Amino acid sequence: MDLTTETFHQEEEQWYHQFLNIHYLASWKKNYKTGKEENIPSLEFTLSRKCNLKCTYCYYTRHGKELYPDPIDRVDPSIANCEKILEYLTREKLAPSRIEIFGGEAVSRDQYKKLFDILYSYVLALPTRLKKRTSTSFSIVFPLNVIFLEDREYYDLLIQEQKKFLEQNVVISYSISFDGKYCDPISRPAHSSTFEYSDAFYSLVSRFCKDLAIPAGFHPMISRDNVKYWKNNIDWFFDYIKDTYSVTSKDVNRFLYLLEVRNEDWSLENVKDFYDFIVYIIDKIFEDPDICNKDPDKLLEQIKTRLFNLSSGIFAYIPRGLTCSLQTCLYVRTGDLSIIPCHRLSYPSFIAGKFEVQEEKLTGRVITEFPYMHLASVNTNFQTHADCSSCEIRSLCPGPCLGANYEATKDPFIASPAMCRMEKAKVFAILESCKKYGILDTLISHLKEYSTGTFNEYRRFMLSKSMQVTLLTQSLE
Amino acid sequence: MLKANNISLNFSETCNISCTYCFVPHNKEANHLNIRLREDILSLAFFDRVVARFDKQEIEYLGLWGGEPTLNLDVFSTILTDSFISDYFPNLKNIHFSTNLSKSISLSNIYLFLEAVKKLEKPLTISIQTSIDGPAFLHDIHRRGSEVSTVLSNLENLQGQVQTLYPFVTLTVKPTYSGDEYVLLSSNSEYLEAVFAFSDYLRNRGHRYGVTSAIPGRYTVKDGKAYGVFTQKVLDRGYSNFSEIYDLVQKLFQRVRDTKYHSRRPDLLTAFSFCSAGNSSLAIDNTGAAHLCQGTFLSMLGEEMRIDSPKDKLEKVGLSFDKTALRTAISPANTSALEEQMYSYVIRAVTRTALTTMNYTKSFLKILAISNQLSPIYKEDEDMLNLLAAIVIFGKYCINSNLLTTGAFELHTGSLAKLYGNGALEAALSHHLKQQHKKENA
Numbered sequence: 076m077d078l079t080t081e082t083f084h085q086e087e088e089q090w091y092h093q094f095l096n097i098h099y100l101a102s103w104k105k106n107y108k109t110g111k112e113e114n115i116p117s118l119e120f121t122l123s124r125k126c127n128l129k130c131t132y133c134y135y136t137r138h139g140k141e142l143y144p145d146p147i148d149r150v151d152p153s154i155a156n157c158e159k160i161l162e163y164l165t166r167e168k169l170a171p172s173r174i175e176i177f178g179g180e181a182v183s184r185d186q187y188k189k190l191f192d193i194l195y196s197y198v199l200a201l202p203t204r205l206k207k208r209t210s211t212s213f214s215i216v217f218p219l220n221v222i223f224l225e226d227r228e229y230y231d232l233l234i235q236e237q238k239k240f241l242e243q244n245v246v247i248s249y250s251i252s253f254d255g256k257y258c259d260p261i262s263r264p265a266h267s268s269t270f271e272y273s274d275a276f277y278s279l280v281s282r283f284c285k286d287l288a289i290p291a292g293f294h295p296m297i298s299r300d301n302v303k304y305w306k307n308n309i310d311w312f313f314d315y316i317k318d319t320y321s322v323t324s325k326d327v328n329r330f331l332y333l334l335e336v337r338n339e340d341w342s343l344e345n346v347k348d349f350y351d352f353i354v355y356i357i358d359k360i361f362e363d364p365d366i367c368n369k370d371p372d373k374l375l376e377q378i379k380t381r382l383f384n385l386s387s388g389i390f391a392y393i394p395r396g397l398t399c400s401l402q403t404c405l406y407v408r409t410g411d412l413s414i415i416p417c418h419r420l421s422y423p424s425f426i427a428g429k430f431e432v433q434e435e436k437l438t439g440r441v442i443t444e445f446p447y448m449h450l451a452s453v454n455t456n457f458q459t460h461a462d463c464s465s466c467e468i469r470s471l472c473p474g475p476c477l478g479a480n481y482e483a484t485k486d487p488f489i490a491s492p493a494m495c496r497m498e499k500a501k502v503f504a505i506l507e508s509c510k511k512y513g514i515l516d517t518l519i520s521h522l523k524e525y526s527t528g529t530f531n532e533y534r535r536f537m538l539s540k541s542m543q544v545t546l547l548t549q550s551l552e
Numbered sequence: 553m554l555k556a557n558n559i560s561l562n563f564s565e566t567c568n569i570s571c572t573y574c575f576v577p578h579n580k581e582a583n584h585l586n587i588r589l590r591e592d593i594l595s596l597a598f599f600d601r602v603v604a605r606f607d608k609q610e611i612e613y614l615g616l617w618g619g620e621p622t623l624n625l626d627v628f629s630t631i632l633t634d635s636f637i638s639d640y641f642p643n644l645k646n647i648h649f650s651t652n653l654s655k656s657i658s659l660s661n662i663y664l665f666l667e668a669v670k671k672l673e674k675p676l677t678i679s680i681q682t683s684i685d686g687p688a689f690l691h692d693i694h695r696r697g698s699e700v701s702t703v704l705s706n707l708e709n710l711q712g713q714v715q716t717l718y719p720f721v722t723l724t725v726k727p728t729y730s731g732d733e734y735v736l737l738s739s740n741s742e743y744l745e746a747v748f749a750f751s752d753y754l755r756n757r758g759h760r761y762g763v764t765s766a767i768p769g770r771y772t773v774k775d776g777k778a779y780g781v782f783t784q785k786v787l788d789r790g791y792s793n794f795s796e797i798y799d800l801v802q803k804l805f806q807r808v809r810d811t812k813y814h815s816r817r818p819d820l821l822t823a824f825s826f827c828s829a830g831n832s833s834l835a836i837d838n839t840g841a842a843h844l845c846q847g848t849f850l851s852m853l854g855e856e857m858r859i860d861s862p863k864d865k866l867e868k869v870g871l872s873f874d875k876t877a878l879r880t881a882i883s884p885a886n887t888s889a890l891e892e893q894m895y896s897y898v899i900r901a902v903t904r905t906a907l908t909t910m911n912y913t914k915s916f917l918k919i920l921a922i923s924n925q926l927s928p929i930y931k932e933d934e935d936m937l938n939l940l941a942a943i944v945i946f947g948k949y950c951i952n953s954n955l956l957t958t959g960a961f962e963l964h965t966g967s968l969a970k971l972y973g974n975g976a977l978e979a980a981l982s983h984h985l986k987q988q989h990k991k992e993n994a
Contacts, residue, residue, distance in 0.1 A: 083770035083967065090923040090966075097922070424959030447958035447965065454915035459907035488908045488962055 084443070091428060091446040095414075098453055099405045100169060107170035110204030110212075115172035117404045118164075120157050121418045122190075123150050123179040127222050127270075130263045132298040132336040134419050134478060135179060142421045143179075147410035150182055154190050156409040160430070161197040163437040170205055175216040175404070177418055184229045191236045198245050206244035210289070214246040218294070221251055221280050222265060234286050241288050249291040250332075251280065255315075257308040258301035281319040290320055290330065297352070298336035299345040305352045309359070324365040333383045335501065337476040339483035339491040346500045353385060353504035361512060371512045378505065379521060386505055388473030388498075396456045398473045414441060416452040419478025420487060425449070448487065452477055460488045462495065471502045555610045559602065562837045563628075564618030565589050569652050569697035573730050573766040586623070593627045599640045601840035611641050616649035625661035632668040637676075648679035650726065653706045654698035662710065666718045678721045682707055684754075685727045686747050694730065711757065725759040730766040731775030731971070738781040748791055762793045768953040768964065771971040773925050780927075780975015787983045797972050798980040800947035804939075805984065906945065908962045913941040916966050917973070926973040940977055944969045 099116050106112040124135040124143035135142060147153075164170070176190065194215060198206070205213045223229045237247045254262050259272040284291050293312070297305055316327045335349070360366045360377055367373040378386045388398060396402050401417045408415050412430040415421040427449035428441040457463050457474040466472070475490045483491030509515040565586035567574075592598040602608075616625075637644060647669075651658050662680070669676055684703055685691040691700035707723070714721045737744045751761040765771075771779075779797075786794040917937055921930040930937045948968055951961040958965060 081772065081774065083772050086772055086923075086925055086970070087965075090919050090925055093923040094919050097919070422959070445959055447963045448960060450916060450919065451912045451960070451963050454912060455908065456911060459911045461908065464907050486960060486962075488960070 087446060088428075088441070088443045091441065091443050091450075094446070094450055094453075095405075095441065099171075100167075103164075103169035103171050104167070106172070107168045107202065107205070110170075110202065110207075114403075115170075117173045117175060117400070118160075118171040119175040119177050119404050119406045119418070120160070121177045121406060121408045121410075121415070121421070122153050122157070122182065123148055123410065125150065126179045126220075127267065128180070128220055128263050128265050130296075131300045132262060132296060132338055134482065138482060141423070142419070143408065143410060147408075149410065150186050153409040154186060154193070156412050157190065158193040159412070159432065159435065159437050160407060160409070161193055163430075163439065165197055165200045167439070170201060170213060171405070173214045173216055175218075177218065180218075180220050180222075184223075184226065184232060187229070187232060191232070191239075195236075195240065195243075198240060198243050201245075203244075208241065208244040208246065210246045210248050212246075214248055215240070216248045216250060218250045218252050219291075220263075221253065221283065222270060224279050224283055225276075230283060234283070234288075238288050246289055248289065249287065251284070251291050251293050252295070253280070253293070254295040254298075254301055255308040256311045257304040258295065261304065262296065262298050262301040277315065281315065284319045292330050292332055294332040294334055296334050296336050297349065299338070299341050302345050302348045302352060305348075306355050309352070309356055324360075324363045328377070328380065328383055331383050333385055335497065337479040337494050337497075339479070339493045341493045341497045343496075346497050349497060350500040350504045353501055354508055356383070356385070357505070357508040371514045372517075374512055375509075375514045375517055375521070378509070378518065382505070385501065389471045389502065389505065396454070397452070397475075397477070399476060401477065402453050412437075413444075414449065416449045417478060419476065420448065420452065420481065422481070425487075452487065455488070460490065462490050462492075466495065468499055468502050472498050554605055555607045557610060558613035558615065559606060559611050559836060560615040560617050561598075561602065562618070563589075563616035563621040563649070564623050566623065567618060567620040567652070568623065568657070569620070569654050569695055571696065571728075572694045573728065573769070582619070586619070590624055590627050593624060594631065596631065596636075596640075599636075602836055603640055605836055605840060608640060609643055612643055612645045614641065614644060614647045616647065620652055620658065621649045622651045622653075622658040622661045622665075625665040629661075629664040629668040632665070632672070634673045637672060637674055644674075644676060646677045646679060648681070650681040650683060652695065652698055653682045653703050653710070654695070655702075656706070659706050659709060663713065666713075666721065669720070670718065675720060678718070679724070680710070680721060681724045681726050683728065684725050685729070686733070687750050689736075689743065690727075690729075690733055690747070694728075694732075708757075723759065725754055725761055727761055727763050728766050729763050730769055731771050731778070734775055734782045734971075735778040738778040738785065744782075744785065747794075748789065751791060751793065760793060762799075763796055765796055765948075765968070765971060767948060767950050767968065768957050769967045769971065770965075771967045773970055773974055776926075776970045776972070776974030776976065779971050780979060783976040784979040787979060792983075795976075795980060796948075797943070797976045798983060800943050801977070801980045801984050804942060804947065909945050909949070909964075910941060912963055913945055913969075914938070917941055917944075917969055920966055920969060920973070925970055927975060927978065929978065930973055936977075939981070940969060940973050943972060943977060 102112060102115050106115045121143070124139045125148060126133075126135065129136050174194070182190070201213065207213070219233070233249065237249070240247050253259055256272070256277060263272075293316070295308075295312070301308070312331055313324055313327050316322065316330050317324065320326070320330065322329075341349075357374070357378075360382075361369060361371075361374050367377065378389075381387045399417075404417075406415045406417050406421075407413065407430075408418070408421050408426075412432065413421070414427040414429070416425055416427065424445050425448040426444045427446040428443040431438045431440040431442055455477075457472075458469050460475065463469050463472070463475065475494065477487035479494060480490050481487045483494065506515065506518075509518050566582045589598065651662070653659065666678065669678060682703065683695070684700060684707070685694055686700070688700050691698065691703070707725075711723060714723060737747060754761045765779075783795050783797055786792065787798060792798050914937065917926065917930060917940060920926045921928075921937070926940075930940060944964065949964075954964050955961040
């Protein structure tokens with residue numbers, strides 16, 4: 076868009092457009108044209124913060140009114156805005172790598188139907204070359220908390236829509252967010268007093284998973300509230316996934332994606348429980364005849380293949396910016412068509428800008444508000460952040476969550492020491508286990524492949540005696 | 553208890569003029585707050601709060617800020633006695649403040665204050681800075697409510713009195729330009745000659761007229777191009793006191809030569825930055841809360857800059873500090889454990905942001921260059937881009953204005969990059985190198 080640049084604000088809009096073009100639109104355009112592009116950013120619609128659950132660790136539960144203010148948090152207009160964006164993508168021939176639908180989760184069956192319909196229209200207009208029937212080509216991601224499944228119509232809708240999209244060679248990936256039988260009642264209470272987590276509920280979800288054409292994954296959260304129940308919980312998850320998908324223990328890693336909640340409220344006791352849990356899960360897979368069968372080399376493979384996401388930080392490509400999806404995704408708060416750095420950073424002073432609408436259509440112009448945090452977060456490398464730059468595990472850490480940093484310290488670039496301690500516990504637990512099973516040296520040599528530039532740093536760190544959880548034990552004293 | 557050599561006090565809640573580029577809010581509430589502030593000065597409650605937070609033995613320099621600090625010098629004069637000094641500031645050497653000197657009340661209050669200082673047994677030096685932007689076509693437009701003719705007349709009066717009665721006083725003049733001045737002066741040689749004459753007039757009276765650009769400013773490419781032309785003209789004419797960018801270039805080169813600091817070293821920030829906040833100076837507001845600088849006294853934001861933060865933040869940040877972090881923290885001695893944690897957290901946060909800011913600035917400058925909002929050289933020459941980034945960050949880095957304009961104190965609006973990066977830095981650099989060359993040949 077050609078802007079006459081005479082004022083500060085007009086110039087701001089002009090460079091921000093250039094930035095959007097470089098980071099998102101140009102590659103979306105190229106992807107649309109060729110269907111062969113790689114490393115294409117995705118697009119996330121943050122639909123609403125309304126939810127049928129009140130999870131103890133959720134940032135919307137704690138900061139929702141600032142992140143998604145009441146006046147704009149209305150689902151129907153929000154879905155109508157999604158339609159406007161999709162129409163714009165079609166009109167401008169833009170194809171993100173995937174579209175993610177994010178909440179909250181207070182979408183009624185009819186609203187879901189509407190959402191699927193507008194997505195389907197977009198999919199129909201997409202060139203065939205982009206539709207490859209895989210989750211790595213163009214796809215749509217829906218996190219679901221599955222509380223609605225008891226409603227048969229809702230259940231059927233989700234199944235049928237996935238099939239319908241698949242006929243167009245587009246995968247809808249459902250990602251199921253519950254924390255597991257031992258944790259859900261503690262960390263994921265429902266608003267409705269009539270809902271209870273029960274064996275019947277988990278059986279229903281299991282049946283739903285079996286009915287799906289494309290299997291759903293699970294992404295439970297490990298939080299300070301539920302961490303002490305996770306040893307039992309992980310055993311339960313193994314059995315549950317094996318039973319649901321008729322697989323062996325070896326395949327559980329494919330379906331289970333563990334995420335530690337990055338909030339500032341982890342106490343020393345919680346961190347200790349987290350450490351113990353990670354040691355427990357590594358021992359468990361080491362002993363499991365289907366996974367490692369007491370073979371250290373197989374354990375090393377497990378750790379290299381992300382260990383239910385727990386070891387992702389260690390093997391993340393270096394040099395890195397942030398290891399979350401912030402830098403590879405354009406986030407739109409659809410309630411007011413705002414571009415935000417990410418859903419956890421949508422505070423008023425970080426709203427980058429809003430899509431302009433004329434005659435119910437996006438014009439392509441983004442009217443800037445505070446585009447600085449978006450620019451900064453996309454370009455940041457956490458190893459340059461105040462505390463991270465001198466941290467002893469900076470090359471092994473998955474890095475901070477900028478939103479969580481802001482909640483704790485009021486600065487997205489400064490981590491809360493409580494969160495750092497939790498991440499350190501994770502890294503130390505993995506390294507200690509490697510040492511216990513005699514694979515630490517091999518791990519170091521494998522790390523070399525991932526970290527050519529900083530290998531000496533690794534070596535110094537990994538081989539140093541001071542590495543041996545002394546920091547952790549000191550802080551636990 | 554915090555230790556600082558230089559303390560900034562919020563000495564006035566209000567101002568009698570209204571500058572276009574000022575960050576201090578003007579409202580009715582400010583007047584009410586100022587009445588209370590005067591009562592607190594008179595009852596000494598104001599100073600009780602200062603010594604409750606700061607080690608009084610350490611304080612040698614006292615800065616009075618506002619608003620317009622002279623508006624409350626009359627009440628200060630009534631309590632400024634030897635016993636006051638020995639009770640509150642036993643090692644005080646200097647009091648400094650900046651005034652608009654636009655109204656007679658400032659002048660009369662300053663005299664009351666200087667008389668009180670003169671009577672003190674312990675000698676103090678006083679530094680008074682007067683804000684004068686230039687001839688009326690600059691000053692009267694931007695300093696709304698102030699007339700340069702009155703200010704000059706008041707300054708002359710003050711200077712006369714200082715020379716005869718108050719030899720312990722140092723007077724300086726501070727002009728501030730925003731973009732408009734550069735546009736006007738770069739395109740109109742008559743106006744430019746007039747400001748040169750104005751500068752000569754002040755210089756002949758012993759004042760230096762060193763121009764500062766307003767921050768954060770909302771400078772445009774047009775302002776930057778004008779500033780480029782302006783810089784070239786003033787340097788060609790030998791008026792380097794008008795060129796802030798030339799001053800910054802000289803300082804940066806000097807710093808690099810003297811210290812062999814590598815530009816990635818975070819401590820370059822405190823080494824070169826024009827700002828001493830958190831380094832040698834700290835500030836305290838009227839509630840008794842300590843800040844890194846006086847800039848956050850009156851802003852709604854700035855929670856991060858407050859060293860005394862609400863209890864919940866202490867719980868989130870201060871109390872969860874681990875020992876390693878504490879050991880490496882910069883912290884003053886003899887503070888309470890809790891206070892030390894919070895202080896070191898704030899100081900570390902600010903002094904260690906240099907890498908974050910550098911990373912951000914380089915990305916930002918690249919986008920600006922691609923968007924043709926900087927001279928083409930910054931697209932072509934990585935060294936020039938790095939130099940501009942260093943100047944923008946380390947030369948004129950204001951954490952407070954960053955916070956107010958971008959929501960984070962590491963992030964700036966790119967405004968100064970546009971001011972410096974459209975000809976001015978090139979002109980200043982070229983002039984600097986020529987001067988160096990001359991020196992070497994000589």
